Amino acid sequence: MKALVLTAPSQLRLMEVDDPVPGEGEVLLAVGACGICGSDVHGMDGSTGRRIPPIIMGHEAAGTIAALGPGVGGWAEGQRVTFDSTLSCGQCPFCRRGQINLCNRRRVLGVSCAEYRYNGAFAQYVVVPQGILYRLPGELSLERAALVEPLSVAMHAVGRLDAQPDESAVVIGAGTIGLLAIQVLRCRGCRVAAVDVEADRLELARRLGAELAVSPPRAADALRDWSGGAGADLALEAVGADATVHLAIDCLRKGGRLALVGNLVAQAELPLQAVVTRELTLYGSCASAGEYPACLDLMARGQVDVDLLISATAPLADGPQWFARLQRKQSGLLKVILRP
Numbered sequence: 001m002k003a004l005v006l007t008a009p010s011q012l013r014l015m016e017v018d019d020p021v022p023g024e025g026e027v028l029l030a031v032g033a034c035g036i037c038g039s040d041v042h043g044m045d046g047s048t049g050r051r052i053p054p055i056i057m058g059h060e061a062a063g064t065i066a067a068l069g070p071g072v073g074g075w076a077e078g079q080r081v082t083f084d085s086t087l088s089c090g091q092c093p094f095c096r097r098g099q100i101n102l103c104n105r106r107r108v109l110g111v112s113c114a115e116y117r118y119n120g121a122f123a124q125y126v127v128v129p130q131g132i133l134y135r136l137p138g139e140l141s142l143e144r145a146a147l148v149e150p151l152s153v154a155m156h157a158v159g160r161l162d163a164q165p166d167e168s169a170v171v172i173g174a175g176t177i178g179l180l181a182i183q184v185l186r187c188r189g190c191r192v193a194a195v196d197v198e199a200d201r202l203e204l205a206r207r208l209g210a211e212l213a214v215s216p217p218r219a220a221d222a223l224r225d226w227s228g229g230a231g232a233d234l235a236l237e238a239v240g241a242d243a244t245v246h247l248a249i250d251c252l253r254k255g256g257r258l259a260l261v262g263n264l265v266a267q268a269e270l271p272l273q274a275v276v277t278r279e280l281t282l283y284g285s286c287a288s289a290g291e292y293p294a295c296l297d298l299m300a301r302g303q304v305d306v307d308l309l310i311s312a313t314a315p316l317a318d319g320p321q322w323f324a325r326l327q328r329k330q331s332g333l334l335k336v337i338l339r340p
């Protein structure tokens with residue numbers, strides 16, 4: 001099969017590799033669409049230690065079942081599916097509590113690190129365990145379905161905040177996760193404000209339901225006014241840098257809640273005194289844990305618009321150019337979908 005292989009740091013090559021063979025309880029999926037994730041773009045240079053070459057990346061995908069491995073039940077060739085990017089053991093204390101994203105033996109498709117290597121979906125075929133498959137509703141295209149994975153990440157973060165109707169929420173960073181979080185917060189009946197440095201992303205944030213969309217020089221004052229001077233009930237940080245963490249804490253009311261999703265830098269400065277004296281609650285939020293059915297339902301009912309987030313759909317062979325554009329942070333680019 002053809003696959004886009006990360007052969008060395010930041011070196012992507014379209015090459016012919018052996019077709020993967022589904023083992024016990026696994027299916028072979030013919031990949032129809034696979035989204036390029038920020039973590040792929042950010043990690044392909046080797047900086048995160050989670051894309052150690054050689055690896056086929058790609059964990060936001062949808063396709064058609066092409067073959068069943070031994071012992072697979074309830075699935076058939078030709079079914080259109082997407083899959084959870086997280087593989088969990090089902091046995092450890094976290095899995096038993098339903099926190100599969102915290103599994104002690106967690107693996108992620110399309111990731112290679114010191115502990116494991118699991119080839120992903122920037123290829124004609126990918127092998128997926130049956131336990132993480134989800135049927136697609138009839139009318140949902142494979143391109144849209146490739147955004148279920150990032151939607152589940154946004155949904156999980158909003159769930160961590162336990163967002164309630166009429167609460168005010170500030171989303172910092174209007175990239176893919178931020179723009180999806182805005183929509184999930186709106187579905188929950190929250191009022192939403194968004195912060196980003198790029199004008200086109202702020203425009204999208206407005207179109208997707210943000211009442212206020214501002215860029216940093218004005219953001220702190222504008223958010224204070226927007227929240228009536230008291231600060232917002234909730235904030236969701238989808239960047240992961242010193243300045244944005246500061247702003248997230250700064251914009252909250254006393255007793256407010258913050259979900260931390262972005263982690264562009266591994267270490268950020270924390271305004272400790274503000275967190276302590278204003279009794280803020282900070283939640284880390286990683287991947288998702290069982291949000292897929294709810295996400296597919298929201299998409300099928302048209303409650304979440306992902307079309308506005310898809311900047312380009314391109315053949316797998318064009319992958320290296322699109323990765324390069326995303327690495328250069330070419331403006332106006334959000335989600336790029338490759339079609340093997």
Ligand SMILES: [Zn+2]
Pocket residue numbers: 037038039059060149150
């Ligand atoms: Zn991702």
Ligand SMILES: [Zn+2]
Pocket residue numbers: 088089090091092093094095096102103104105106
């Ligand atoms: Zn586990």
